[in-house]
Amino acid sequence: MKIYIRSSSCISAQKTFGNDGFLNDILEYTGTRLKAIEPDYKEFIDPKQIRRMSHIIKMGVATAKDCLNQAHTEMPGAIITGTALGCLEDTVTFLTRIVEQDEELLPPTAFIQSTHNTVAAQIALMLQCHAYNNTFVHKGISFESALFDAIMLLNEQEADNVLVGGTEEMVDTSFKVLTRLGLYKRWPVSNMDLYKMVTSGTIGGEGAVFFLLSDKASGDNLAELISLKTLYKPQNIEESIQAFLAENSLKIDDIDLVITGRNGDTRNDKVYHQLGLSLFKNTDLANYKHLCGEYPTSSSFALWLAANVIKREIVPETIIEKRANKTAPKKILIYNHYQNKYHSLMLTAAI
Numbered sequence: 001m002k003i004y005i006r007s008s009s010c011i012s013a014q015k016t017f018g019n020d021g022f023l024n025d026i027l028e029y030t031g032t033r034l035k036a037i038e039p040d041y042k043e044f045i046d047p048k049q050i051r052r053m054s055h056i057i058k059m060g061v062a063t064a065k066d067c068l069n070q071a072h073t074e075m076p077g078a079i080i081t082g083t084a085l086g087c088l089e090d091t092v093t094f095l096t097r098i099v100e101q102d103e104e105l106l107p108p109t110a111f112i113q114s115t116h117n118t119v120a121a122q123i124a125l126m127l128q129c130h131a132y133n134n135t136f137v138h139k140g141i142s143f144e145s146a147l148f149d150a151i152m153l154l155n156e157q158e159a160d161n162v163l164v165g166g167t168e169e170m171v172d173t174s175f176k177v178l179t180r181l182g183l184y185k186r187w188p189v190s191n192m193d194l195y196k197m198v199t200s201g202t203i204g205g206e207g208a209v210f211f212l213l214s215d216k217a218s219g220d221n222l223a224e225l226i227s228l229k230t231l232y233k234p235q236n237i238e239e240s241i242q243a244f245l246a247e248n249s250l251k252i253d254d255i256d257l258v259i260t261g262r263n264g265d266t267r268n269d270k271v272y273h274q275l276g277l278s279l280f281k282n283t284d285l286a287n288y289k290h291l292c293g294e295y296p297t298s299s300s301f302a303l304w305l306a307a308n309v310i311k312r313e314i315v316p317e318t319i320i321e322k323r324a325n326k327t328a329p330k331k332i333l334i335y336n337h338y339q340n341k342y343h344s345l346m347l348t349a350a351i
Contacts, residue, residue: 034293059208060119077159082146084296086116140338165210166300205293256329261336
């Protein structure tokens, strides 16, 4: 059964939400962290509820509702989200109050909203959706796990029009901890010069991306999601990619564009560099993490990017690393890994 991306909505550090253009006005940041550009939430959420919602909940609800609006769909057949760290803002608030108030008379709101499935639950509550609702917390492949679940639901005809998304937020506390662990750079850098810096560490990011998946073909669909695969610490990633393509009766020469998860960290980018000299040497290459930053579910941004490249038949100059083919890409391979442990492959194509 074929799976199609009907619509998609994205909140990121760029002007990607509700914008008629497609990465036309790229924003440059200097620092070690990219913050999401938040829209006017009053268009999607009751103002009385906005006050009680944390950053990640507002981003998730807004992108989910915008995604449904784009597809002219009022009620999804299922809601599935993926997040590695969940609602960090509420978690930090609750833990701080435990210390400050000596574990007495604690307000329950922050605790209730600190769970990882809060975003999916809030979307269901606002839509009054009583259908299948699930959240995957699988570290660097949380979004891919949510996609897998959505694909299985559609293949088994358990649901139609599945709403699936990846959400992640960055708060000061988590940023400081991850910086100490060496994940992020310790000095300011321009996101547009990220790949020129031959040093360890990358730049932090956050965002929310939602997709509406369907098994019904339509001229309004963005793209077809052909296949998806996850790998944990693969011994030979080049052979794994070739095997993945072979499973779909393809070779690397059939791929028009490869979007990789390069993030400017020399330890992270080594595998991408090696593939660029071997398997991908004759293939057009693109990168995306200089636009959204690094976070566990950033592959959702890559899928949003690929779907729009296919639908609009435009490859934005800002993402191009190497390009020889001037025609619009028909098949796009996304290869990303998080901390060189959680690897994923996603294959999309024109309808």
